[in-house]
Amino acid sequence: MMRKLILTAIVVTLLAGCSSKEELPHTRGVYMLLDTSGTYTEELVKAQHIINYTLAKLSPGDTFAIARVDTASFSEKDIVAKVTFDDRPSAANRQKRQFREKVDHFVKEVKPSSYTDISGGMLQAIEYLNEAGVGKKTILIFSDLKEELKKGYVRDIPLQVGGYEVVALNVTKLRSDNVDPREYMDRLQMWEQRVQSGEGSWRVINDLERLDSVISD
Amino acid sequence: MSFSEVYLLWSESVALSAVIWSVIIMVLTYLARDPMHKMIEAVAAGIRSACQQTSESLMGAEKKLLDRNSEVLIAAGREASEHLIEREFSRINKIVEMDLSEYPTLHRKISDVVTRIDEDYKQSAEVPPEAPGWAKAVEAVAKIPTSKSDPMVGQILDSIRGSMEKNHEKTLVVYRESSRERHMLLKRMLPSWRAMNNDLKEVDLHVNALMERSRIVDTQMAEYEKIVNETDSAKKTLSSSSLTQFFVAGFVLAIAIGGAVINFNLIARPMAEMVGGSGLLMGYKTASIAALVIILVEVAMGLFLMESLRITRLFPVIGSMKDIMRVRMIWITFSILLTLASVEAGLAYMREVLAQDDAALRASLVGNAGAIIGVSERWITTAAQMGMGFILPFALVFVAIPLESFVHSSRTILGILAAGTLRTMAFFFSVLANTSHYTGSMLTSIYDLFIFIPLWIESTVRGSGKSAKEKTKFNSLHTQSTKEVL
Known part of the structure; x- marks a missing residue:
């Protein structure tokens, strides 16, 4: 009888101790691109709210990264903050606090860039999230979606975003858009086509009161 | 060859073809009347016989099951009664001794x-x-x-x-x-x-x-x-007692399940701190499975404790142990329960700490600092959760008592249900046997109704032939009798 009891205790301990690490289809990965070109840097305060909201929604095991969009965004150097939250909720909360501090510091210190390489940022995001091995992948683009590339940069590369959800946030209207709204519509349509041709899903959210649909529980 | 070609084989006229085909079919059907009647009767008799046999065997099985149920009921009642008498004698002995x-x-x-x-x-x-x-x-x-x-x-x-x-x-x-x-x-x-x-x-x-x-x-x-003596009144009393026990034990078990669910919710979240919050096991969160396992282990320990105390008798092995082993078992199971209860109290405390940390983080992120409960009120919920975490494992120990009643009374209830099902099936097959018999007779009549014209002709022809024969027979008899008279 004693032997049986000991055996049961061992089985229970093993059962409690083992957790699958290799396959994480239930985890979420969010990569957020922040446009820092020209006057759009003034909008970054709004981005802070979105980042805080996303932090509050993410759970242990999820991945979150923030990257700036500047002249050449296809680079790890442009990643402002990145984290894969610890399994333990208390440690994950600590990481969230540290993450927020980094973002706050970045928003304070950010300098406007001359060009806007959104495609490079997207490619970097795809690479990062694929490497993270998360289940549900989301790319948030906080930008007016007006891409301006420096001469010599090649970005007409198809985006492989199969299984990705790409959400454009706070797509502000430029002065020229007000003159001819077709420019704005064409810009949105162009990005939608690029994402959908890469088998990804595309959404635009300009009303930041409806953020709950961006990151679902 | 299509159906219409076959149909219009005899004539171009649809009506005439219909008449011709009807006559042909009627004649063929008339010619096949005897073998068809035999076939219908044979099929009906076969189905009836099979259904009757099935019904009888089901009735037999039901009788056997009822006998077995009765045996089990009597045995259980006898055992319970012996136990009660034994206890009364034990009390008398104590009175006499003391x-x-x-x-x-x-x-x-x-x-x-x-x-x-x-x-x-x-x-x-x-x-x-x-x-x-x-x-x-x-x-x-x-x-x-x-x-x-x-x-x-x-x-x-x-x-x-x-x-x-x-x-x-x-x-x-x-x-x-x-x-x-x-x-x-x-x-x-x-x-x-x-x-x-x-x-x-x-x-x-x-x-x-x-x-x-x-x-x-x-x-x-x-x-x-x-x-x-297996009297009817004893059987009725035992059966009714079983039903009552079944429902009462079921009700208490439902309450216990409610308690277990609350206990689960109390420890599932902080368990993530121990086993991780993102891992999955068989499609469920590892933390949830670990919390469930702890609760199940507590229930199992409760069963063993009750068994060692000889309050329940679900495991005869434990009941028949030597007293010294039984006492050891009591202490071991109690120690494990106490440890698990302490762990649960700790986890309940951790839950509160985590909840407060989450609330503080959310408030700082979303900017809703007013939502955090004041420090002075926190100890109430913390103490309540810790108390529940410590008490619920011991409360779950008593699940063993209704569980035993439920298991024992389930045997009787399942037996009654199975007997009822068998009786219903036997009735169904009996009805099917009768339906088959009358369906056979009805089909024979319908068959004859379809060929009523040839049948009428046959009876007419037979009738005239019979009357002619009878007339000839009568004439010959009459001539013979006249001759005899003369």
Whole structure:
């Protein structure tokens, strides 16, 4: 009888101790691109709210990264903050606090860039999230979606975003858009086509009161 | 060849073709009448026979199941009754051992008291010694009237009277002293009487308790006899008792499941701190599975504890263990339960800490700092959660009692349900057998109805042939009889 009891205790301990690490289809990965070109840097305060909201929604095991969009965004150097939250909720909360501090510091210190390489940022995001091995992948683009590339940069590369959800946030209207709204519509349509041709899903959210649909529980 | 081509084989006219085909089919059907009738009857009889056999075998199975149910019910009732009688005898034994073992002492005590009372009584009855006999003579002399002429005699007589009166006073004092002593003795008897009265009351109580127990044993023995004799009333009582037990135990188990769910919610979240919050096991969160396992282990330990205490009898192996092993088992299971309860209390505390941390983080991120509960109120929820975390594992221990009742009564309920199902199926097959029989007869009649024209022709032809034959027969008989007469 004693032997049986000991055996049961061992089985229970093993059962409690083992957790699958290799396959994480239930985890979420969010990569957020922040446009820092020209006057759009003034909008970054709004981005802070979105980042805080996303932090509050993410759970242990999820991945979150923030990257700036500047002249050449296809680079790890442009990643402002990145984290894969610890399994333990208390440690994950600590990481969230540290993450927020980094973002706050970045928003304070950010300098406007001359060009806007959104495609490079997207490619970097795809690479990062694929490497993270998360289940549900989301790319948030906080930008007016007006891409301006420096001469010599090649970005007409198809985006492989199969299984990705790409959400454009706070797509502000430029002065020229007000003159001819077709420019704005064409810009949105162009990005939608690029994402959908890469088998990804595309959404635009300009009303930041409806953020709950961006990151679902 | 299409259907329309075949249909219009005989004529281009649809109506004529229909008539021709009808005639052909009717003739063919008429020719096939006998074998078709035989076939329909054979099929109907076959189905009827198969259904009847199935119905009979189901009825047989139901009877066997009912007998088996009855056996199980009687055996369970017998066992329960034996257990009750055994317990009553055990109680009587305890009464006899505890109370009546003191009876000799009590008897001696009462005897001593009685002896003491008797002695006191005797002492109290003793009469004080009388005045000496010569006193009467002196008294008579003293009463002689005093002569005034002889003062000497008067003095003597006065002296005698004085001494007499002194003597009388002395006697009175002695008598009073004796009375006082008697009263003292009687007074001393009072506590002894009271003590004896109390002792006798105690004896009366013990004897009455014994009588009460013996009456209970008599009632239970009568019930036991009924069960042993397998009377219908005993079976009905046991069956009804099983049903009641089933529902009551089911209700209590439902409450226990509710408690287990609350317990689960209490420890599932903080368990993520121990086993991780993102891992999955068989499609469920590892933390949830670990919390569930802890609760199930607590329930299992509770079962073992109850079994070791011989409150339940689900595992005969534990019940039949040596007492020393059983006691060890009690201590081991209790220690594990205590440890798990302490772990749960710790996890409940952790849950509160995590909840507060989450709330603080959310408030700082979303900017809703007012939503955090004040520090002064926190201890209430923390203490309540810790208390629940510690108590619920021990409360779950008692699940073993309704579980045992549920398992035992389930056997009877399942038996009754199975018997009911078998009876319904037997009835269904019986109805099917009868339906098959009457369907066969009906199909035969419908078949004949379809070929009623050839049948009518046949009966007409047969009728005319028969009447012609009868006429010929009659004529020949008539001729023969005429010849005989002539």
